[in-house]
Amino acid sequence: GQQVMQIPQYQHVQEGEDFTTYCNSSTTLSNIQWYKQRPGGHPVFLIQLVKSGEVKKQKRLTFQFGEAKKNSSLHITATQTTDVGTYFCAGFNAGGTSYGKLTFGQGTILTVHP
Amino acid sequence: NAGVTQTPKFRVLKTGQSMTLLCAQDMNHEYMYWYRQDPGMGLRLIHYSVGEGTTAKGEVPDGYNVSRLKKQNFLLGLESAAPSQTSVYFCASRATGTDTQYFGPGTRLTVL
Numbered sequence: 111g112q113q114v115m116q117i118p119q120y121q122h123v124q125e126g127e128d129f130t131t132y133c134n135s136s137t138t139l140s141n142i143q144w145y146k147q148r149p150g151g152h153p154v155f156l157i158q159l160v161k162s163g164e165v166k167k168q169k170r171l172t173f174q175f176g177e178a179k180k181n182s183s184l185h186i187t188a189t190q191t192t193d194v195g196t197y198f199c200a201g202f203n204a205g206g207t208s209y210g211k212l213t214f215g216q217g218t219i220l221t222v223h224p
Numbered sequence: 225n226a227g228v229t230q231t232p233k234f235r236v237l238k239t240g241q242s243m244t245l246l247c248a249q250d251m252n253h254e255y256m257y258w259y260r261q262d263p264g265m266g267l268r269l270i271h272y273s274v275g276e277g278t279t280a281k282g283e284v285p286d287g288y289n290v291s292r293l294k295k296q297n298f299l300l301g302l303e304s305a306a307p308s309q310t311s312v313y314f315c316a317s318r319a320t321g322t323d324t325q326y327f328g329p330g331t332r333l334t335v336l
Contacts, residue, residue, distance in 0.1 A: 214266040
């Protein structure tokens, strides 16, 4: 079955440093989503990427979808303490009937030291 | 709108006990999902529903049953709880024609 691997599992940064998490799928994805989960909270949708090579920005966050639609990344510029949480990628498998079933990566836990 | 709500928020069970987790959404979404979240393993799909009266197995369905008798509710049952089912359970819903899933606040379940 489809597997989505996400690295790193943990990242500790000083406030103001940049942060990147990477997501790789074993199969081609039709699209990929990114979620953020604050400590003790629930996953909250951030963005969806659909097109090959797509790049989207949300303030200090930059999301990329690979040309082969098998990998993606999230980059945060100049982290702030409010960025603390777990970032998940989640992919829809290309082809077939998925009924909106997402396959989640393991998540990257981001800690920001003030 | 309350969005997606889950009850209870916390529960402690003894091995062999049964319980039902309730998920309710007021967004008229067709699709509903149950996930479990364990450290280092992300979110894994247990069961899902594509509409009222329908259910299907996800990635880790063993030991769980579900029912979707009403469109707004999706119930997750544990017939005989085991320590391996200690986890945080999230429910999510999605509207037809969209890809975004909206998650509930979660239920933290401990099985002793």
